[in-house]
Amino acid sequence: MVNTQEVWAALADIPDPEIPVISLVDLGVIRDVRIESGTVRVDFTPTFLGCPALEVMRDAMAERIRALGAEPEINVRTDDSWSTDRITPAGREKLRVSGFAPPAPRNAAAPTLVQLQSNVFRCPYCGSTDTHLENIFGPTACRSLRYCASCRQPFEQFKTI
Amino acid sequence: MNELDARSLLEIADDELILGWRDSEWTGMAPFLEEDVAFSSIAQNEIGHARALYELVARERGATADELAFDRSPDEYRCSALVERRLLDWEKTIARHYLYELADEGRLQELKASDDPDIAGLAAKIDREEAYHRIHAQMWFDRLKNEPRFTAALDELRPLLDTGRSEHTAELAELWDEMTMVRRSQPSGTRW
Numbered sequence: 001m002v003n004t005q006e007v008w009a010a011l012a013d014i015p016d017p018e019i020p021v022i023s024l025v026d027l028g029v030i031r032d033v034r035i036e037s038g039t040v041r042v043d044f045t046p047t048f049l050g051c052p053a054l055e056v057m058r059d060a061m062a063e064r065i066r067a068l069g070a071e072p073e074i075n076v077r078t079d080d081s082w083s084t085d086r087i088t089p090a091g092r093e094k095l096r097v098s099g100f101a102p103p104a105p106r107n108a109a110a111p112t113l114v115q116l117q118s119n120v121f122r123c124p125y126c127g128s129t130d131t132h133l134e135n136i137f138g139p140t141a142c143r144s145l146r147y148c149a150s151c152r153q154p155f156e157q158f159k160t161i
Numbered sequence: 162m163n164e165l166d167a168r169s170l171l172e173i174a175d176d177e178l179i180l181g182w183r184d185s186e187w188t189g190m191a192p193f194l195e196e197d198v199a200f201s202s203i204a205q206n207e208i209g210h211a212r213a214l215y216e217l218v219a220r221e222r223g224a225t226a227d228e229l230a231f232d233r234s235p236d237e238y239r240c241s242a243l244v245e246r247r248l249l250d251w252e253k254t255i256a257r258h259y260l261y262e263l264a265d266e267g268r269l270q271e272l273k274a275s276d277d278p279d280i281a282g283l284a285a286k287i288d289r290e291e292a293y294h295r296i297h298a299q300m301w302f303d304r305l306k307n308e309p310r311f312t313a314a315l316d317e318l319r320p321l322l323d324t325g326r327s328e329h330t331a332e333l334a335e336l337w338d339e340m341t342m343v344r345r346s347q348p349s350g351t352r353w
Contacts, residue, residue, distance in 0.1 A: 048290060050209020078213045079282025080289060110292035113300055135195045136297050137202035141209075141290075145198075161289050 002068045007033045007040055010064040017053040017060075018140050021098040024057060026091030031077060040070045045082035047161065048141035084161050095158065096124045101146070103158035111160060116144070123148035124155055131155075162277055167218050168239070170280065171229070172326060173268065174214035175240035178230055179333070180261060181207035182340055183244060184254075192251055203258075203294055210287045217279055231344045235329060235337040243321040245333040255301045256314035262298040264322055265291060 011033075014024045024030050024044070032043040042061055046054050058074045065072035084103035087095075092102035101124045104115075116136065119129045128150030135145040143156040162170075184204035191197040215226035222229075243261060248254050269291065272284035305311035 046209075048206060048209060049213045049286065050205040050207070052205070078216075078286055079278075080285035081282070110289070111296070113296045116296065135198055136293050136300075137199040139198070141202055141206055159293065 001038065002035065002040065002070050004033045004035060006068060007035070007042075007065060007070075010068055011042070011061055014057070014060045014064065017056045018051075018142075019095070019098070019100065021094050022087075022091050024061070026088050026094060028086030028088060028091070029057075029082060030061075031082065035070075038071060039073050040065045040068075041073045041075065043075045043077050045077045045079075047082070047084075049078060050141055082161075084158060087158075099124050099155055100143070101155055101157040103160045106160050121146055121157055123151060123153065125153050126151040162217070162221050162280065166275070166277060166280060167221050170214050170218050172239040172241075173265075173272075174211045174218065174229070175238045176244050176261075176265075177207040177214065178211035179238070179240045179336065180244040180257075181205070181211060182336060183247065184258075186247070187254065199297060200254075203297070206290050206294070210290070213283055213287070217283060227344070231341045235334040236327075238329065238333065238337075239326040240329075240333070241322060241326060242324045242328075242330070243318060245329060245336065246318075246321070247332050247336070250310075250314070252305065252308070252311045253314040253318065255298075255305060256311060256318050258294075259298045259302045260315065260318055260322060262291065262295045266295060 011030055012025045016022050016027055030044050034041045061074055062072040083106045085106050095102050101121060116133050121131050122129050123131050128148055130149045131146045134147050138145045138156055142159055144159055146157045147154050181204045184200045187200040191200055212226055215229045219226045219229055243257055269284050269288045273281055275281040
């Protein structure tokens with residue numbers, strides 16, 4: 001029978017279907033792995049509730065667990081216990097080198113337009129903070145669009161959730 | 162979850178589903194590209210919220226989220242009159258967006274305080290996402306607040322928040338027809 005360590009290792013390299021440079025483990029969305037009477041139970045949280053990659057991620061995890069010879073049970077946890085703060089340091093670095101600015105830390109209070117328009121967001125290409133908000137929304141639910149005035153490059157900024 | 166909770170979650174789920182469909186009508190034809198992206202993304206979020214809310218209610222009622230979303234007749238929906246209107250004018254779309262986000266925020270605060278951890282947890286997650294919708298709505302409100310066409314749209318649409326949820330216009334039936342077309346075209350037992 002498999003143990004939890006083997007399951008974590010098997011899940012470690014499943015890429016995020018929308019941003020394949022980062023894995024589900026890097027994203028921190030796999031919340032718990034338990035083995036109970038022969039079934040491997042995995043809890044995971046969608047980044048955004050409308051994420052169209054939900055089923056793809058669920059199927060990929062189930063497939064890896066079956067390959068270990070165990071029966072999977074994937075539970076989708078739809079509460080507020082996942083945050084972009086849970087993206088691992090390695091995951092943040094992978095995002096940055098691929099041109100996605102990692103998310104700012106989550107505050108207790110919801111973000112404001114003033115914060116989004118402030119200059120705390122760093123360009124993933126040149127490191128400048130001379131960047132401005134172009135659009136709160138982007139090509140996927142989890143990203144905003146910003147522009148770097150220093151290197152004149154548009155880039156995608158992970159939203160803080 | 163008691164029946165009262167289930168009914169109120171179903172109202173919110175219906176609001177989010179129908180508004181998501183209405184918002185998606187701007188995909189490809191918003192007045193400029195930035196808003197094309199924004200309304201498409203907002204629509205996707207709203208439908209995602211609807212799915213999660215339907216799933217909670219579906220567990221309680223022994224149904225599936227898809228059955229709740231698509232297998233009821235139009236007069237069984239409990240969405241607000243505000244969300245079902247087909248609005249072809251940008252100022253009315255923004256007015257609805259602003260009015261809806263404001264009303265939705267109040268109701269999410271109540272749900273976040275629910276004794277039921279599933280309801281409170283989901284409401285908190287939805288609220289994190291809605292925060293971005295509210296910023297967007299407020300940004301547009303500030304931009305248009307002195308425009309007579311926008312203030313007229315607010316005055317026209319505001320009363321729709323208080324009309325009942327059991328009476329619907331033909332516009333909802335038309336939307337339902339479109340929304341459920343693919344699902345209805347399949348024989349029963351089809352797996353998606």
